[in-house]
Amino acid sequence: MILPAVSLADVVRDVELLRTLGLANDVLLDSVEGANLSEVLSVTSCWVRLPAGTLTETAVDCLNAGASKLVVPYTDAESLRQVVPTNRLVLSVPVDDAAAEELPAVTLQAAGYLFSLPSVDTNNIPRLAKILRAAAPKASRIYVEISTGAPTLESTTAWNAHDIDLVVPARELSAAGGKLDLGDVIAGGLTSDRADGLFSTIVVDEQRVALGLCYSSAKSISEALRTGTGVYQSRKRGLWYKGESSGATQRLIKVAYDCDKDALQFTVRQSDPGFCHLETRTCFGADSGITGLEALLRSRKAEAPEGSYTRRLFEDPVLLHSKIMEEADELVEATSPADIAWETADLIYFALTKCVANGVSITDIEKQLDRRSKAVTRRAGNAKSKWDLSSKKAANGQQAVESTPATPVNKAEVATKKEIKMKSYNYAETTAQQRQALLLRPIIKTDEILARVKPIVEDVRKRGDEALLDLTARFDKVQLKSSVMKAPFPADAMQLSENVRAAIDQAYDNIYKFHEAQLDRTELRVETMPGVVCSRFFRAIEKVGLYVPGGTAVLPSSTLMLGVPALVAGCSEIVIATPPRKDGTVAPEVVYVANKVGATTILVAGGAQAVAAMAYGTATVPKVDKICGPGNQYVTAAKMVAQSDSSAMVAIDMPAGPSELLVIADPTCNPAYVASDLLSQAEHGEDSQVVLLAAGLSDSAVAAIEQEVRTQGEALPRADIVRESISKSYILRVDSVAEALKFSNQYAPEHLILHLDDAEQHVAAVQNAGSVFVGPWSPESCGDYASGTNHTLPTYGYARMYSGVNTLTFVKHITSQTLTKEGLDRLGDTVTTLAEVEGLEAHRNAVAIRLKDIRRNRP
Structure with a gap:
């Protein structure tokens, strides 16, 4: 493409200029006098141009400070090549006569050659490119700078067509007030194989993990470079400023192109919740490896409960430092490949915990590693005296070096903490008391949870929508203007890929088929005696609330398991409650299922506050007759509280x-x-x-x-x-x-x-x-x-007396009886006798008054 060149004086005045130029390529610093070079080189990847006669010590200092490459005169190359790696040298060669038919051959091994030419006509570039290639047949890269005349888009594109980069002074670029747009230059050097002319763009994070695939145009590239953010070209909506609506913004780190120059790579720093609309960091599923560990530790730092081990690690530096030293010692002692891998993973875990606790990221660590890799001289690397085993070995002999650590580690205890291992018992060897204990579940602190839930439920009951919005902001960290979505739901709120849509549709069909078969629509009629007919028929529960857990997870499956049987049963009003994502929206998979099952309202709220809103109703949330669905301990507690409050008049599916x-x-x-x-x-x-x-x-x-x-x-x-x-x-x-x-x-x-x-x-x-x-x-x-089958099932031993959610969960059965005159005559004496036994005279009289009329004229 191009190699932007800038003077150190300009950089000192405007560091942002250097950062912007560095988004598209390395930057050539024309001089390094009078400034903290190490500080400047920390901003972006830079080359440093050194004048003729530069001492080797100066060259080495520049590389140690972080220079990516050195541009030095060809005449100085021989002496510098003795101390500087050739892959870090770019040799500059002046060309006095641009009209010459050939140039003297340059043969020294280097990372590239920079030819300085006088004024060049654009039409003459193909001929010059051929001559330069012939003069430097072994060069991996060729660069050109023109001494007079301003570069144009046509000239940069022409040089790029021959795989030659043009050195462009920063003043000529739009970033510094010039006329040449960097985005146009990049686009001009690319070839698109698409009918719409867009360029496929792989978006990666700073660890080169692929986040997703986008498309770019000259305009979107220019805008990305101008704003320093992720900007792409949507095929439907024009310029797409990533995160503008969701908050999942991107800081642009680098724009690069592939070897065929038909695709781009955007390196970005992605903010939470991630690149994908499904609120994962990547469009290719959950993050893993060391970047996944970093994300997990960041979330643990923010959300780990008080008293938990992770919280202790973040809050107790002594404990954390002890664990780091313990794991380092374990790694030193490990010998087998499996143990070495295990102990290294442990050490990385605790070391990264310290980093996260102190605001240090993997990117910060990698910058240090990259910086060190650029240095050409290093210290001897001996261990500090208290860790120098080699010196101890010399003084005390091999046995002293291999002796037990000063603070012994309980291996069994460490292994128990680390291993994923189930406890083991033999039934024949257990006592009756032990067998009873094995039937118990992990203890739930019911009183503590109820103490937290009741004020939340009461707040929603009293303040309605206002409380709902306040609690959502408090617990979900989301500011909403409204907590409800009413049907019909907008199409753009349920955009899905075809494979996800097909999977949901197939699951829906199977669940519908099984739950449809559960509903017997026939009326039960039994003549218990002549003239007395008893019947039973079902009616759907009119208004039902379905709680779908969410927030960090996407649970269309729970929406299906609750919504389909409610639809089959014929519920007239279906309210689906689910927590908002970090951008305040609902997962499109959940909205799609809600639409499919005929939901009338989506309550964008979670936890006890959502249960309370459905139980009591608010100005915008319909009150329901029954609440169903799984959830955490607070959701379950809220359901129990609402059911036990007669003023709520609401049922629940089951305890859980x-x-x-x-x-x-x-x-x-x-x-x-x-x-x-x-x-x-x-x-x-x-x-x-x-x-x-x-x-x-x-x-x-x-x-x-x-x-x-x-x-x-x-x-x-x-x-x-x-x-x-x-x-x-x-x-x-x-x-x-x-x-x-x-x-x-x-x-x-x-x-x-x-x-x-x-x-x-x-x-x-x-x-x-x-x-x-x-x-x-x-x-x-x-x-x-x-x-x-349904996955909303009784837990904690309640399967002894409860069924899982099914179609009958959403219906009630009504009985009726029809008696003829003759039937009442046959049954009446039985009823009046039993009413007299119970002392309920009005009951007896309601039958007796009729029997009197029936039997008045009987012979």
């Missing part, structure tokens, strides 16, 4: 606790499948619990499952959550499948998976469970999303 799963496995099971099922629920939350009943499994089979749990668990993005929930989970070894089923019925799990030989035959023995998954090819995940 943390997610749970029980697997019964016999020797025919696949250990990898069993582990994957256990982890599928363990990742829900730190208070989740999973249980494995190992029916007749050998020691090696149990060990294989434990190893799979560790291996698969460590690879999960939510490994830290799994680490906590698994510690509350256990393996219980039993002698037989019958014994396992007996324990399972006492436990009454939310999800029960049968990894058994001929699993179907054992279903008849299941008495208590929310939903059963039969056989190795029936993972719980299918029930969560698309097989057709």
Whole structure:
């Protein structure tokens, strides 16, 4: 493209100019006198031009300060090449006669050649490019600077066509008040293979992780460089200023192009919640690796609960520093590749925790690494005296060096903290008291939660919409003008990719089919005796509120599981409540499903405040008759509070606790499948619990499952959550499948998976469970999303007396009776007798007065 050139004096006066120029390429500094070069070079990647006769010490100082390359006269190259790597040298060669048919060959190895030419006619560029190529056949890159005349878009494009970069003084560029637009220059050097002339643009973060794919035009490139932000060319809406409406803005770091010059790469610093409209950092799924760890630690710093281990790490420097030193020592002692990888990961975790605690990012670390890689001289690198084992070895001998650390580490304790490992018990060896304890779930501090929830519910009951908006701002950090969306919902609020739309549609069809079959629309009529007919018929609950958890997650599945049976039942008003995303919008997947199931209102709120708004109603939120749906402990508590308040007049689907799963496995099971099922629920939350009943499994089979749990668990993005929930989970070894089923019925799990030989035959023995998954090819995940059964299920042992959400959850049954004159005559004496026994005279009289008329004229 071009190589912008600027004097150090201009940079000192305007650092932003250097930063802007550096967005598109390295920048050539024409002089380095009289300024802090290291400080200037920290702004962006720069080359430094050195005058003839420069001492090697000066050249080395420039590289150590962070110069990317040195531009030096060809005549000085030989002496500098003795101390400066050739890939850091660009050799300048003056050309006095631009009309010459050939130039003397230049053969010294270097990163490139910079030819200085007098005034050049644009039409003459093809000929000159050929001559320069011939003069420097071994050059990896060729650069040209013109001594007279202003560069034009035509001249930069012409040189670029021959893969030669033109040096352009900064004063000629629009960023410094000149006429040449940097965006036009970049676009002029690119070739588009698209009919619309746009350039495919890969957007990456500072660690070169791909965030997504966009498109650029000359205009959008210019605007991106002018504003220093992510600006792209939308194929439908024109210029797209990323994050302008969502708040997920981008700071532009660098614009580069690929080897074929038909695609761009924008390096950006992406703000939360991320690049994707699904509120993930990338359009390619959840972040992982070290960047994922950094994001997790940032969120933990902001949200870790008081008293948690993570909170202690951030607030107790002594604890954190101790852990860093402990893990460094563990790494030193590790010998096997697996242990070295493990201990390195631990050390990185705690080191990065210190960085996040002090506002240091991975990008800051990488800048230091890049800077050091540019240095050509380094200190000896010996360890400081207290860590210098080599000197201790010389003084004390090998044995002293390999002695035990001064502060010994309890290896077993460290391993227990680090491992993803379930507790293990043998049923035959447990006492009755221990067996009873195994049926318990992780403790929920009900009183503490209710104490927090009741004021929230009361506030919404009294202040309505005003309280709802205030609480949303407080808990979700989102300022909303309105908390409701009314149907019909705007099309732009439910834009989805075709594959996501197709997946939702298929799940909808399966769920609808299964829930439609549950509803018997026939009226039940029974003649209990001649002349007395009793009947029962259903009616839909008119107004229902469906709570869909969200915020950081996207849960169209929960919307389907609640909305479809409400639609099938015929509810006349469906209100869906879900927390807002950070930009105040609702996930388009949830809006799409809400539209599909005929929802009338979307309440953009979460937590106890959303439950209260639906229970009591506000000026904008319709009051509902029943509230259904899963949620955290605060949502569940709010549902219980509302149900117990007679002034709310609202029902709920069921009490609920943390997610749970029980697997019964016999020797025919696949250990990898069993582990994957256990982890599928363990990742829900730190208070989740999973249980494995190992029916007749050998020691090696149990060990294989434990190893799979560790291996698969460590690879999960939510490994830290799994680490906590698994510690509350256990393996219980039993002698037989019958014994396992007996324990399972006492436990009454939310999800029960049968990894058994001929699993179907054992279903008849299941008495208590929310939903059963039969056989190795029936993972719980299918029930969560698309097989057709409902995933809103009773937890915490409530499967003993509650069903999961189904079509009947949204209906009520009304009975009626029709008596003929003869029928009342036959039944009346029975009724009056029983009424007299109970002393209810009005009841007796209501029948007796009729019987008197019926029997008055009887012979």
